[in-house]
Amino acid sequence: MRKPYLAGNWKLNLDQAGALDLVGKLREMVGQRTDVDVAVAPPYVYLPAVIEALKGSPIRVGAQNMADQVSGAYTGEVAGTMLSDIGCDFVILGHSERRAIYGETDKIVNAKVKLALDAGLDVILCAGETLDERQAGQTENVVHRHLIEGLAGIDAALSSRVTIAYEPVWAIGTGQVATPEQAGEVHTYLRGVLEGLWGDVAAETIRIQYGGSVKPSNVAELMAVEGVDGALVGGAALDADSFGAIVAFNS
Numbered sequence: 001m002r003k004p005y006l007a008g009n010w011k012l013n014l015d016q017a018g019a020l021d022l023v024g025k026l027r028e029m030v031g032q033r034t035d036v037d038v039a040v041a042p043p044y045v046y047l048p049a050v051i052e053a054l055k056g057s058p059i060r061v062g063a064q065n066m067a068d069q070v071s072g073a074y075t076g077e078v079a080g081t082m083l084s085d086i087g088c089d090f091v092i093l094g095h096s097e098r099r100a101i102y103g104e105t106d107k108i109v110n111a112k113v114k115l116a117l118d119a120g121l122d123v124i125l126c127a128g129e130t131l132d133e134r135q136a137g138q139t140e141n142v143v144h145r146h147l148i149e150g151l152a153g154i155d156a157a158l159s160s161r162v163t164i165a166y167e168p169v170w171a172i173g174t175g176q177v178a179t180p181e182q183a184g185e186v187h188t189y190l191r192g193v194l195e196g197l198w199g200d201v202a203a204e205t206i207r208i209q210y211g212g213s214v215k216p217s218n219v220a221e222l223m224a225v226e227g228v229d230g231a232l233v234g235g236a237a238l239d240a241d242s243f244g245a246i247v248a249f250n251s
């Protein structure tokens with residue numbers, strides 16, 4: 001039985017007061033619940049304050065990205081070791097916005113995944129097809145490549161520290177959520193890819209989140225799909241009532 005994992009990706013939103021207000025409310029709502037894993041990924045600069053505000057809470061804190069280098073002359077970058085140093089639990093890697101807007105290739109994503117795991121961070125690795133790719137019948141090819149290349153060279157022993165987020169690009173921030181059938185098909189396919197890569201025990205254990213226009217009104221339906229183990233939430237994670245309702249999908 002995989003424990004549901006609900007994570008909020010704040011992207012480039014909120015200010016410090018708004019971030020602290022949000023996590024203060026989430027902390028109350030989540031209490032000491034252990035039947036679900038809850039996580040937030042604030043912008044880098046708010047990480048220390050959010051980590052401090054969530055001390056003693058089971059809510060996990062992570063970054064939305066990190067450098068593909070260990071250290072050195074890389075102006076503007078933040079290393080995985082720095083994130084673990086300040087108390088981050090995880091990092092989101094390979095988000096479609098990183099791939100599309102900042103040109104991140106699977107090779108770059110793979111370098112980041114390795115460095116994150118080396119630094120002691122857990123990883124949420126995103127995979128997903130664009131609308132054009134879906135319409136061209138390329139969905140499986142694309143998500144296969146995102147997983148196989150993104151996880152290349154990583155030992156199955158580290159698989160328990162990896163979560164996959166299936167995020168169809170056409171569903172991100174568009175209000176156009178994948179149907180339960182569409183999500184179910186790709187989640188089943190991805191679990192098969194993981195089985196081929198790391199074996200059946202790992203494939204059964206790894207959680208695969210769905211991401212793309214998840215809201216309080218559709219989360220229960222998505223979470224009811226076989227193989228959907230959680231959600232990576234953007235817009236609806238910026239408001240405590242809305243993310244709180246998503247976390248409470250099963251109550």
Ligand code: PGA
Nearest residue numbers: 172173212213233234235
């Ligand atoms: P959305 O974003 O929930 O706003 O669609 C999801 C994501 O990009 O992780």
